[in-house]
Amino acid sequence: MASNGQTTKPPPNPSPLRSAKFFQDREKFDKNIESSMDDHENVVNSLSSSYSGLSILSPESLFLGFHKYVLFKANMRILVTGGAGFIGSHLVDRLMQNEKNEVIVADNYFTGSKDNLKQWIGHPRFELIRHDVTEPLLVEVDQIYHLACPASPIFYKYNPVKTIKTNVMGTLNMLGLAKRVGARILLTSTSEVYGDPLVHPQTEEYWGNVNPIGVRSCYDEGKRVAETLMFDYHRQHGIEQCSLIKFLLSQNGEPTTEIRIARIFNTYGPRMNIDDGRVVSNFIAQAIRDEPLTVQLPGTQTRSFCYVSDMVDGLIRLMEGNDTGPINIGNPGEFTMLELAENVKELINPDVKIMTVENTPDDPRQRKPDITKAKELLGWEPKIKLRDGLPFMEEDFRQRLGVPKKA
Ligand SMILES: NC(=O)c1ccc[n+]([C@@H]2O[C@H](COP(=O)([O-])OP(=O)(O)OC[C@H]3O[C@@H](n4cnc5c(N)ncnc54)[C@H](O)[C@@H]3O)[C@@H](O)[C@H]2O)c1
Numbered sequence: 232m233a234s235n236g237q238t239t240k241p242p243p244n245p246s247p248l249r250s251a252k253f254f255q256d257r258e259k260f261d262k263n264i265e266s267s268m269d270d271h272e273n274v275v276n277s278l279s280s281s282y283s284g285l286s287i288l289s290p291e292s293l294f295l296g297f298h299k300y301v302l303f304k305a306n307m308r309i310l311v312t313g314g315a316g317f318i319g320s321h322l323v324d325r326l327m328q329n330e331k332n333e334v335i336v337a338d339n340y341f342t343g344s345k346d347n348l349k350q351w352i353g354h355p356r357f358e359l360i361r362h363d364v365t366e367p368l369l370v371e372v373d374q375i376y377h378l379a380c381p382a383s384p385i386f387y388k389y390n391p392v393k394t395i396k397t398n399v400m401g402t403l404n405m406l407g408l409a410k411r412v413g414a415r416i417l418l419t420s421t422s423e424v425y426g427d428p429l430v431h432p433q434t435e436e437y438w439g440n441v442n443p444i445g446v447r448s449c450y451d452e453g454k455r456v457a458e459t460l461m462f463d464y465h466r467q468h469g470i471e472q473c474s475l476i477k478f479l480l481s482q483n484g485e486p487t488t489e490i491r492i493a494r495i496f497n498t499y500g501p502r503m504n505i506d507d508g509r510v511v512s513n514f515i516a517q518a519i520r521d522e523p524l525t526v527q528l529p530g531t532q533t534r535s536f537c538y539v540s541d542m543v544d545g546l547i548r549l550m551e552g553n554d555t556g557p558i559n560i561g562n563p564g565e566f567t568m569l570e571l572a573e574n575v576k577e578l579i580n581p582d583v584k585i586m587t588v589e590n591t592p593d594d595p596r597q598r599k600p601d602i603t604k605a606k607e608l609l610g611w612e613p614k615i616k617l618r619d620g621l622p623f624m625e626e627d628f629r630q631r632l633g634v635p636k637k638a
């Protein structure tokens with residue numbers, strides 16, 4: 232009861248789907264669909280009369296062709312944030328292979344480098360922008376792969392406030408852009424959202440065991456907030472629509488936010504920073520330099536390592552597919568750090584020593600993805616085993632370090 236004794240009205244239904252505005256909008260869509268149908272008829276008629284050669288085509292096929300032209304744009308303009316980094320640059324290579332793609336990279340070069348993209352600089356379908364994602368960006372694009380964020384623990388702990396700003400404000404800015412231009416956005420989240428996991432292997436349903444105030448939290452919790460923002464934008468501004476309605480919505484200035492979330496597990500391959508600090512790059516660089524492999528204690532902690540080409544394949548499938556995720560993308564092959572060191576020693580330098588060193592706080596004890604969802608929903612699973620991937624990385628590191636393999 233209100234204070235004046237009258238019965239208070241229930242608050243309006245908060246669901247944007249059921250608000251009065253929703254029904255007004257629906258009416259607007261219906262009218263638009265009708266007028267768009269009229270437009271199509273006009274186009275079909277004028278095309279048929281202007282080009283006698285087209286008269287062999289049925290009005291239906293012309294209608295569909297027009298739809299395809301308008302709704303499923305032949306060319307795709309794709310933004311890759313963090314595209315000058317390790318995974319980002321491999322993703323750019325793969326996207327550029329498709330001649331219908333135009334690729335724009337936005338990167339602040341904190342851990343990435345122009346060198347990773349040198350083969351594309353000057354290419355007519357490629358643009359590189361020095362940009363920090365904590366600031367807004369306005370570019371007309373159809374898809375956004377949002378990778379910008381330092382990934383190596385050494386780098387993300389170096390300036391933790393900046394790391395959390397990159398994850399939170401960076402993702403907010405990219406979501407704002409996605410909403411404004413009607414682009415689909417994919418976030419590269421991480422297995423670190425599972426923290427020091429109590430469930431093994433990790434399924435997407437597991438909510439994680441994360442220290443909110445530890446030295447890794449800027450990254451783990453930053454990515455968790457980034458995932459939350461993705462889903463909030465999706466729920467608040469995005470309804471899964473069929474392409475026709477989506478097109479009409481975007482024509483009306485109505486926001487749509489289509490999201491995809493990949494939870495990436497440890498990925499390795501050529502172009503990793505040599506002094507990046509992550510375990511695979513450390514061990515390979517140490518083996519090549521004849522320095523002892525530094526296994527952090529206790530050495531029995533596990534990780535699952537995915538080769539970068541498999542990762543890129545998984546990310547593209549997720550972007551192109553129909554599922555929002557989150558979906559684990561990683562290789563379920565699980566190794567202790569001592570086993571990894573043994574493998575590197577055997578494959579790269581049998582004379583190298585293995586030594587144990589102190590670990591850092593909150594290091595997860597185990598990690599292995601359950602990839603059932605990726606298999607079922609994306610038809611994806613990794614192809615390259617660790618022992619097959621390590622030599623590709625060795626070759627790249629030897630070239631960059633200028634140390635040829637001993638005869
Ligand atoms: N490699 C892995 O094992 C792994 C695992 C889980 C998740 N991920 C995620 O995948 C993405 C790419 O990782 P990576 O291994 O290629 O790392 P990386 O450090 O090589 O690449 C990150 C890129 O983002 C750029 N960047 C960082 N902060 C930025 C900012 N504020 N504005 C613009 N650009 C910025 C860097 O300069 C770099 O080019 C990251 O989001 C990371 O969290 C990676």
Ligand SMILES: O=C(O)[C@H]1O[C@H](OP(=O)(O)OP(=O)(O)OC[C@H]2O[C@@H](n3ccc(=O)[nH]c3=O)[C@H](O)[C@@H]2O)[C@H](O)[C@@H](O)[C@@H]1O
Nearest residue numbers: 382383384421422423496497509510513525526527532568
């Ligand atoms: O897969 C993930 O989700 C995360 O994986 C890594 O995080 P982490 O597994 O801690 O990466 P590394 O620094 O490579 O450490 C892996 C393990 O190797 C150990 N390690 C590291 C370096 C080293 O020289 N020796 C060593 O034994 C660490 O103690 C740790 O147990 C990435 O760096 C994160 O960006 C990513 O999000």
